[in-house]
Amino acid sequence: xFICLIADYGTGDPAFAEVAQRLTxxxxxxxxxxxxxxxxxxxxxGFWIAQLGLNPGPEERLIYHNCAPRKDDSEPRPDNxxxxxxxxxxxxxxxxxxxxxxxxxxxxxxxxxxxxxxNVSRGGSxxxxxxxxxxAAAAIAKDDLSLLGTALKPEQIPDPPTDRxxxxxxxxxxxxxxxxxSINLQPQTKVVIRIGDVVSDAVYSDGTFDVPEGTLAFAPGxxxxxIDQGEPVRWMELFLRGGxxxxxxxxxxxxxxxxxxx
Numbered sequence: 001x002f003i004c005l006i007a008d009y010g011t012g013d014p015a016f017a018e019v020a021q022r023l024t025x026x027x028x029x030x031x032x033x034x035x036x037x038x039x040x041x042x043x044x045x046g047f048w049i050a051q052l053g054l055n056p057g058p059e060e061r062l063i064y065h066n067c068a069p070r071k072d073d074s075e076p077r078p079d080n081x082x083x084x085x086x087x088x089x090x091x092x093x094x095x096x097x098x099x100x101x102x103x104x105x106x107x108x109x110x111x112x113x114x115x116x117x118x119n120v121s122r123g124g125s126x127x128x129x130x131x132x133x134x135x136a137a138a139a140i141a142k143d144d145l146s147l148l149g150t151a152l153k154p155e156q157i158p159d160p161p162t163d164r165x166x167x168x169x170x171x172x173x174x175x176x177x178x179x180x181x182s183i184n185l186q187p188q189t190k191v192v193i194r195i196g197d198v199v200s201d202a203v204y205s206d207g208t209f210d211v212p213e214g215t216l217a218f219a220p221g222x223x224x225x226x227i228d229q230g231e232p233v234r235w236m237e238l239f240l241r242g243g244x245x246x247x248x249x250x251x252x253x254x255x256x257x258x259x260x261x262x
Contacts, residue, residue, distance in 0.1 A: 001030040001141055002058040006048055006065040006098075007129065011036045019130050023064065026138035030062075037254075040069040042102025044254045047166045047177070047223075050107035053094045054225035062141045065098030066129035084122050085133055087140055087148065089114040091228055097137040100152070106160040111227060117149040165195065165256045166223075166235065172244025173221070173237055176258045180220040180234035191218055192261040193238065195249040199261070202238065213242040218260075 003023055009015035013036070020032045035052075037044040045067040053063050068083050088096040088105065091113055098104060100117075109115070118136050125131035136147050160177055167175040174195070185191070185204040193202050193216075205211050205219040221237025238245040238258075246252065 001027055001060045001062060003027070003030050003032040003141075004035060004052050004061070004063045005032055006035045006037060006045055006052075006063065006067070008037050008039050008041060008045070008067045010039070015127070015130070018127075019064075019066075019134070022130050022134045023137065026134055027141055030141075037067060040067065041254050042067050042069065042104045043161070043164060043177070044167055045098075046103040046105060046107045046160065047175075049096060049098075049104065050111075050225060051223055053090050053096060053108065054092070054111060054227075057094075059093070061094045062137065063094060063096045063098070064129075064133075064137045065096070065104060066133070067104060068099040068101050068128070085118040085120050085136060086152065087114070087116050087118050087145075088112045095140050097133070097140050100157075103158060103160055105152075105157045109154040109157040112154075115152045115154075117152060118147045119149040120147060163258055165252050165254050165258055167254060168246045168252075171239070172246035173239040174245045174249065174252070174258075175221055175223050176236050176238065178236040178258060178260075180224070180236055181231065183236060193218060193249075194257075194259040194261055195252045196256050198248075198250045198252075200248055211241055214240070216240045216245060216248060 016034045045065055049063055083099045083101040086100040120136045121132055162177055164177045165174055166177045187206050189204045191202050191204055193200055200216055202216040202218040203211055205217045211217040217239050220234045224232055224234035226232045240248050
């Protein structure tokens with residue numbers, strides 16, 4: 001079993017080791033990969049659940065995610081209660097277990113074969129992803145569906161926004177949630193892009209390196225996935241050949257608005 005653990009603990013945070021240790025204790029033959037997203041970023045969490053879950057990989061896969069801002073109720077939370085745990089089954093058999101918060105399920109909601117609440121405690125610990133949820137995740141990994149509760153409908157999950165920064169990769173490329181299918185431009189068309197307070201000229205390209213050195217490109221990026229019906233999903237990306245689009249736009253954060261002007 002290959003487990004992808006997606007959480008907002010922070011890069012290098014020992015919390016990852018604690019949760020991975022707990023999961024490995026329950027699933028001794030498993031291998032765990034750790035992916036850290038920004039604090040409380042349900043958008044980045046949902047984006048990577050889809051990117052990793054809907055693309056090819058090991059046959060036996062579990063995505064275990066935890067990004068729980070506890071914003072579903074602004075009142076005081078008894079017993080550290082937070083958003084509830086869910087189970088999703090993707091068309092390729094990948095199992096997804098994690099908290100239903102914000103956009104965590106938005107990118108997969110129309111692709112799932114099954115989507116259910118899991119009947120486990122919503123409280124009991126400040127560190128629920130270590131102390132409360134791993135047993136349910138392990139049960140799902142073993143095809144034990146005894147904890148399945150009420151089915152969720154796609155309309156109960158928010159749609160993903162189509163105008164945000166989704167991720168900044170190690171090269172400073174800015175992955176967005178702008179669908180490539182929404183852009184109808186000829187290659188080499190000049191565009192103006194705004195992120196936060198920074199505005200920059202860019203060139204629309206249909207190929208990653210089809211721009212001169214030093215040019216900011218606005219192009220379909222490397223992220224996306226196939227769907228059962230229709231064209232594959234692709235997302236627009238901003239990259240500065242020979243530089244960093246992230247630096248060009250003043251180091252924007254995930255979830256900031258991306259606007260094409262004109």
